[in-house]
Amino acid sequence: MALVTVGCIMMRKCHLNTCPVGVATQDEALRGNFAGKPEHVVNYFTFLAEEVRELMAELGVRSLDELIGQTQYLEMDDAIKHWKNQGLDFSRILTKPKVKPDIATRRIQGQDHGLDKQLDNELIKLSAPALERKEQVSIELPIRNSNRTFGTMLSGEIAMRHGRDGLPAGTININLTGIAGQSFGAFLAHGINLRLIGEANDYVGKGMAGGRIIVRPDAKAPFVWHKNSIVGNTVLYGATGGEAFFAGKAGERFCVRNSGVTAVVEGTGDHGCEYMTGGRMVCLGRTGRNFAAGMSGGFAYVLDDDNRFRRRCNPAMIDLELIAADDEDAEWLRQIITTHHELTGSLLAAEILADWDAQLQHFVRVFPREYRRVLNERAAKAEKEKEIIHG
C-alpha cells in the first residue's frame, strides 16, 4: 500500500526491471520518473490513523489495546451472501479461548533471554581498554557446549562504538579451551581473534564480518586431526569477511552463502560452498556430495587426492581447473596453507607444504562461470580505461 502512495500503479512488472514509475526498477532512466515524496506516505498513514480513531470512537474504545483479540466486536454480515458462499461460517475465527481471567490476551511482559549469564559480559569488561582506547588485550577462558553464541555481544559492542570497520586487526585476542557451544563467533566484528583448542558445534562464524577464528584439537588428543570432526554444520553461513582456520573436518554446508571470508578446512560434508557469492575456501581433504551447488562467486580450492572430486561437485554453475605453478593463485595458496600451519599446528598442512610442487598438481580450483565472465569484463574495462589514460 505504501508503495502505491509513492507512485506504484500495479503494473506487475517488478520482475522485469521495466517499472515505468521508477518504483521497482534499478534502471537509471526509469528511476528518474520517480515522483513519490515522504509527505505522500505521511499523509496516507495519517489519514489511516485518523480513520482508525474515528472507528474506535464509534466502537466506544479509547485505545487500540482495548480491542486486541476482542472478537465480540465482530460478527458475520449475512446481508452480503450469494449462492456460493452461504455456507461460510466464521464462528471458529471469532472464537475466544475460554481461559482463566489472569491469562494475558495481549503483550504485558518482555522475554527473558538470559543474556546476563553470557560469558560475553565478562569479555566486554575485560576488553574495556580495547573498546575505549583500541589497546591490545588478551583473554584466556575455558568454554563448554552450553556457552552458546560466544563473542557476539562483544562484536555488537564493537560495531556500536566503532562502526563497520570495527577495531584494528588483532586488538582483542581470546584463547579458549574446551568444546564451544553453537554459534561460536557469530557476527564476529573486525579486531577480534578467537582461538579455540578443542572442538566447536554448528554455526561457527555465522555472519562474521571480520576478525579471525581458529579451531584446533588439543595437542594431547591421540587421533589424527584431519580425519576427525573439528566444527559442526552450517559454518560461516553468510559471512562477509575475516579469516577462519579449522584443523579437522567440518560438517554439512560449510561456507554456505559466504561472501567474504577466507577459510581453510581439512574436509567437509555435503553441499559445501553452497550459494557462495564471494570469499575463498581452501579444503585440504575430501568434500561431501553436491559441492558448489548454486555457487555464483568466490573461489574454492580443493585438494583432490583420489581424483573423484569432480563427481562430488554440482557442475551447474562452476568450472573446475588445475592450478599451474606460475598461476598467481599458486603462491596465494601456499601462503594461506602456511598460515594455517602456523596458526593451528596442522600436521596435514605441514605434509602438503613439504611436498608442495607435487601437491599443487592435485589442487582443483572451483571457478563459478558467471563470476569469471564478470571478472573478465571488469578486467577488460579496467584495461581500456588504462589505455585511455595512458593513450
Place this chain on the structure above:
Amino acid sequence: MTNHIGMPPAQGLYDPANEHDNCGVGFIANIKGKKSHSIVKRGIEILCNLTHRGAVGADPLDGDGAGLMIQIPDAYYREVCDFELPEIGEYGAGMVFFPQDSTCRDACIAVLNRELVGVGCNILGWREIQTDSSNIGRNAQSVEPRVMQIFVDRGTVEVSQLELMLFLARKRAENAIREGNLAGEELFYVCSLSSFTILYKGMLLSEQLNTFFPELDDERLVSAVAFVHQRYSTNTFPTWDLAQPFRYIAHNGEINTLRGNINRMRARTALFAHLDLADAITDLDPVIIEGSSDTACLDNALELLVVTGRSLAHSLAMLVPEAWVSKASLRPNVKGFFEYHATMMEPWDGPANIVACDGKQVVAILDRNGLRPARYWITIDDEIIYASEAGVLDIPPEKILRKERLAPGKMILVDLETGEFKEDHQIKGELAAAHPYASWVSEYLIRLDDLPAPATKRVPSISKMRRKQESFGYTLEEMREIMAPMAINGQEPVSSMGTDTPVAVLSKQSKLLYWYFKQLFAQITNPPIDPLREEIVMSLTQYIGPARNILMPGPEHCQMLELDHPIITNDVLEQLRHSDIQGFRGTTLSILFDANQGPEALEKRLKALFVEAEAEVDAGRTILVLSDRGVNAEKAPIPTLLALSGINHHLIRVGKRSQCSLIVETGEAREVHHFALLLGYGATAINPYLALQTLEAMINQGMLPSQDGNTHADEETDVLHQYTKNYIKAIGKGLLKVFSKMGISTLQSYCSAQIFEIVGLNKDFTDKYFPGTASRIGGAGLLEIATESLMRHQLAFAERIDPNRNLNRGSEYSWRREGELHLMNPEVIALLQHAVRSGSRDEYDQFSQQVNNHSEQLCTLRGLFKFKEQNQPVPLDEVEPVSAIVKRFCTGAMSLGSISTEAHETLAIAMNRIGGKSNTGEGGEDPRRYTPDANGDLRRSAIKQVASGRFGVTPHYLVNADELQIKIAQGAKPGEGGQLPGHKVSEYIGELRYSVPGVTLISPPPHHDIYSIEDLAQLIFDLKNCNPKADITVKLVSEVGVGTIAAGVSKGHAERVIIAGFDGGTGASPTSSIKHAGIPWEIGLAETQQTLVLNDLRGRIIVQTDGQLRTGRDVIIAALLGA
C-alpha cells in the same frame, strides 16, 4: 484419534493435530556391553547438558519432557521387587502410566493383566515406583500419572517370541481400554514393555528426571547403554506420554509426510499376515495410533517391523532410506536393497536424527539431506557418546580416539552383544547381503518398456475442442500466461505484486475445485528444500501395482511397475490401460455425470462410481483409470479431484486401496497446482489429454510460435513434440517445487500425503470426500460444486452461441472490466494517489469507501465482517491520538534490489517522521543512511530484515536497528527461495550485499541455520546477543497450524511475531505460488491469537499482521482478531 490428556481439544481454529516438537537426542554406551551405573549417571548428565535445546513453559519448572531408556537393570529389580524374578530374558518388565483415580487404574490393570495372560505369560507382580513430584511444574503436576511397573514371566511363550507377544498383549490392552471409554483412561499409557529395555520418562525438565525418579541415582541400577531425549514442543500443554524416547526411538526432527505415511500404512494393514500371529494379526490394527506426535507414529511403524522379525537397522533403512537413486557410487547390492524396499515402503521423509535401541543394539541414522546435527565421540575406554552436539560430557582430550559426525543418510550401530561398533558401509553391506535383492529387482521389477506397445492410437479430434475446453473452464488468459510459457521455456511463468482477487468461495465466477485448495509449506519446524541446487535428494519415481504383505517379504514383492515421471502421454496411458500382465490389469471408470438432471446427478454418479471401483478391484483389476473423456451435451465431467479423492478414500475405508493404483485421464488438469493436488490425493499418474491437445491447437492459432530457430516449418510435429516435452518438464519441475516447499523430497512420499488446506468448502463435503484435510470456515458443498461444473458445461454446450466465438478471455491474472474482481483496480489506485498528493482527507475517504465496498463485494474475508455494537460511542478527543496510532504502523519488507533507492528511502524518511517503522527488506542497507541528513530526516530503516540469503547482514547492520526481523516466509512464495538476476545487481547493490556486481545472487529456500524450532530459538539468541536492545521479530505466513508455530516462536523468546497473508509480495514469484500457497491473514491471525492465549504465551509476545491492510476498517479488524 486418541485424545491427549493435558492437551486441549480442538476449539476455534486451534487443533492439537498441528502440534510439533523437536529436541536434543543422545546416548552413551559401552561398546563391549559392560554395564555400570556410571553409564546411567552420565546419560542423565548428557540430558542436562542439552537443556538449552529444550524449552520451558510459562512456569520455569515446566519442561516439555525428558526421558531415559536403559537395559533392564536385572540385579536392581531383583533386589527391590517383593517377588521372585526368573532369569534375565525369561521375563518382561513394563513401565506404565495410570490415572491417579483408583477405580480406573484397577480397571486398566485388570485389562493389561488379562491380555498378558491371554498370550501365555504369567503375571509376577506390580511394583509401585517411588516418584517425587515436589519440584516439577504446576502444569505437569496437574495431570501427573501414577507410575507403576509390571513384571511378567514368559510362561508358555518361546523366548524368541517374547517381544512379539508382549507387543500383541499391549496392543490388545490399548485397544480394549480405548474402546472401553472409562473415565480417565486417557492417562493409561505403556511407556515400555519388554524383556530388554525399560523407559523412565515424563513431562520433566532434564534436571528433574532423577529427582522425579529417585531410584535412577541408585548405584545398583546398571546398564551398558543410556539413551536420552530432551523435548521442545510448540505448546505448553502437559503431555506425559509424548516425552521421548518412545518404545524404540527418539527423534530430533519432523516427519513431513506423516499424513501420507499413515494413510498408506492403514491401506496396507488389510494385507498383513504373519506365521507367529495367525488370526491375532487383526489385533495389531490400528498400527499407528493417530493423534500422538510424528515421532510416536514413526515409532509405531518401526516397532511393527522390528517385532515381526526385521532388525533395527533393516527397519530404519527401509523407513528412512538414504538418497540412493542419484548415488552413482552405491554398490549394486546395496542399491538393490533400497530399490527392493522402495517398492513396498515410501520414505518417512523429513529432517531426522533418529536413535533407536532395543536393548541389544543401538542404531543412529540421519535423514537423506543431513538436516539435523549428530556428533559422536569414541573413547579409549570403549565408550561411545552420541548427541545432537559435541561436548555434552567432559572427557579429557587424551581419552578421545575419534570425533565424528553422522553424514546425511548414514547410519552407525553399536552391538552390545558382540561388542562391535559398525559404520554405514559395513551395516548396509550386511543388510544387502542377506538376500539377492539386486537380482530380485532385475527379475521382477517391471519397466514401461516391458509392457506391450499401445495397440490403438487415439486420434485427437480438434473440431470439438472448443466445447471441451469450455466445459473444463479453459480461458485464453491461462493459455497465454500459464501454458504457453511452460511449453516454450520448460518452466512455470513468473509474476509479481502478489494477488488481489477473491478466494474461490467468494468469487461469483465458476471456479475449478482446485482453487479451493491451498498448498501447505514448511515454516520453522522443518525446512523447505531447494529442488534445483539439492536435486540429488529429489525423485519423481513411483511404483504402480498391488501392494503385498510387508510382514513376510519375498522376491515377488518388488513386482511393481516403475514410472519415472507422473505425467504420462496418451501412448503410455494406452499401454497401462490395456496391460494384461498378471497382476497389472487395467480398466477404465468414466467420471462423467448426467448434465441434464441437475446438480444432484453428480452425487448419484459418485456413489455409483464407488461401487464400480470396488467391484473392479474385487475382479482383480489393479490399474483403475479414472477418465473424463467423452464430454458431450448430455455428459458433464465430475471435478477430477473430487472423483479421485472420493474413490481413494472409499477404497481406504473398505480396506482395498493398496490392491490397486489410480491413474487419472483428465481434460481438466493443466497447471502445476492441479497436478500436485491430484497426486496429493491419491493419483499415481496423470494423463492431461486436453492440455496436450490444447498445445497443438495453440500452435495452429498462433499462440505458440510454429517454429523456432532450431526447426524447419515442415517439422510441425517436431515442434509439437518439443512443446509437449517442455510442458511435461515444466510440470515435473513445478511439482518438485511444490513438495520441496513442504520439505518433502520424493514424489513417493508426497503421493496421498494431502498436504493442502481447504478454504471455503463445508464440513459435510470435506468429511466425505477429503477427510483429514483442514477446512475451517465452511463454505460451498457438493451442490455448489456441481452447480459450478454445470455452469461451465452449459456455457460449452448452449446451442444459441456462435460456434466461432472465442474462449473466455479470463481475468484472474490481470484486471479486466466485467471480469474477476481485483481489489486494486486502476480507479482505486488513482483515488489513493490523488488523495495523498493533494493531502485531502475527503479524497482519502472516497478511496477508503471504495476499498471497503470492494471488500464487501466479496474480495476478502474481512469484507464479510461487520462491527457489533458493544459500548456507547466515546467522544473523539478521548481516543488515543493519531501520533500514538501511527507508531504501530510498519511498511512491508521490500528489498533495495526489488525497489529503487528513491522509493526505499522515501518510505524510510516518511516512517521515521511519523514514528512508525520502515523495513530494509533482504539485502542490507547503506551505512550512510544510519546518520541523519542535514534537514533532520533519517533514511535508516528501523526494521532490519534477516532473510535466508543473509545479504549485507553484518554486526554493524544489526546494531543499527530497533527491530530485527527474521523472515521465515513471504506471502507471495512461502517455502521458496529467490534469485536476484545478475543484471539487477548494480555496483551499489553489489556493495550493500557484499557481492560482485553483475553476478546472480540466490536466496536459499530455508534459513540454513533454522531446520527446526530449537534452531530458531538459537538464531533469536544470536541476534539478541548482537543487539540486545532490538526486538526480535519472526515473520510467518498464514496457513493451518501457524498458531502452533507462533507458540513455538514465543517460547523461543521472540518479542514479536508477524502473520502475513498469502496475498502480499513485490518480488518475482512463480505464478502458481502467488495464487495457490498460503491463506488469508484473517484466519492465521485468529488462530495465532487463540493458540497463544490457550498456551498462556500471549503475554510475552506482540502479534502483528501484514497482508494488504488498506483502510482503517482493515486495521480495526486486524486488532480485533489479535494483532
